[in-house]
Amino acid sequence: MTARTLHPAPSAPSAAPPASPDARPSARPRQIRWLLRLHRPALYSWAALVLVLAAGLLWLGGPLTDAAAEGWRQFSACGMAEACAYDQPAILRYRDFYLYATIAVLAVPFLVAAWAGTMLTGRELETGTAGLAWTQSVTPARWLAARLLVPAALVTAGTGLLAGLHHYVWSAGRGRIDTAKSWYDSSTFFANGPVPVALALTGLAVGALAGLLWRRSLPALITSVAATGGVFVALHRALPYLWPTVHRVSSLKLDTPAGVGLSAHSGVVTSSGEQLPQPWCGSSVSPQCRAVYEKLDAVGYFRDYHPFSHHWPLQLTATAVVLALGALLTLAAFRVLRARTGAVRGMKTAA
Structure with a gap:
């Protein structure tokens, strides 16, 4: 009777260890990839x-x-020349x-x-x-x-x-x-x-x-x-x-209130300091406008505005x-x- 050499049966391959939760990609990167692909x-x-x-x-x-x-x-450079290129x-x-x-x-x-x-x-x-x-x-x-x-x-x-x-x-x-x-x-x-x-x-x-x-x-x-x-x-x-705006008072001899910038309010100032809406008449040099300002008791323009520094x-x-x-x-x-x-x-x- 011939003796047989017994060899151990090959063991089944062990199952891979479960991936740790930390190794799974988070939902947020998946969301970003899906969003970029969708749009x-x-x-x-x-x-x-x-x-x-x-x-x-x-x-x-x-x-x-x-x-x-x-x-x-x-x-x-043309100045007052009539023909200018x-x-x-x-x-x-x-x-x-x-x-x-x-x-x-x-x-x-x-x-x-x-x-x-x-x-x-x-x-x-x-x-x-x-x-x-x-x-x-x-x-x-x-x-x-x-x-x-x-x-x-x-x-x-x-x-x-x-x-x-x-x-x-x-x-x-x-x-x-x-x-x-x-x-x-x-x-x-x-x-x-x-x-x-x-x-x-x-x-x-x-x-x-x-x-x-x-x-x-x-x-x-x-x-x-x-x-x-x-x-x-x-x-x-x-x-x-x-x-906050800059407040400026100017003379009625100007055509409009002084102050260049983004305007918030403008008008005329009376002798008592009251501020009234601008009648949009123009310079007091004009007799008609001077009469309008005298009726309002206006002594100057005012303007609340924002200069370039603002x-x-x-x-x-x-x-x-x-x-x-x-x-x-x-x-x-x-x-x-x-x-x-x-x-x-x-x-x-x-x-």
């Missing part, structure tokens, strides 16, 4: 818009400004492109609000994409946070770049181009600092809130754009009162006010989401 067309469109506008602003602040400044130098097309070209660039920068908050109301929240709720995400171990609050934080970073970077370049364009033409806009021109002021960034972030919050309230794209679009326009108009009206205080104060409003709207969006999702979960539990 890839909007991301590409935003990048293209920023790059095109940035290139246009650099061209406007460089060659176009230099050509327009040279045209004005030629015009000034100067580069008028360059002057007109600068004026037109400056207007277009300013409108484009100011339109960014409205575009952000429209996109946020339609594509960011409204469409995802309308099509059920948001509900699907909430079933994939993603809480509604984390879902909304990802949809606000990522666009907010991209909007801040892009809008900040455009606003900075617009200020560069305006600074390049200041003192060189006779028809350059003043710093207190409404459109120029709002495009010339951090205010467009704050308006764009507030537009993002407005759009997200509108999408959560309507749960449909078209109503959210209309509401977002209208609400952003309302914020812009309210800020325009409140701007002169966001910072440009940055007004910019920063306006930015802070708009950002505070945006923060309140963001909080409201989370409250609305919590109320909506809480009610839905309560109904499912009862069922």
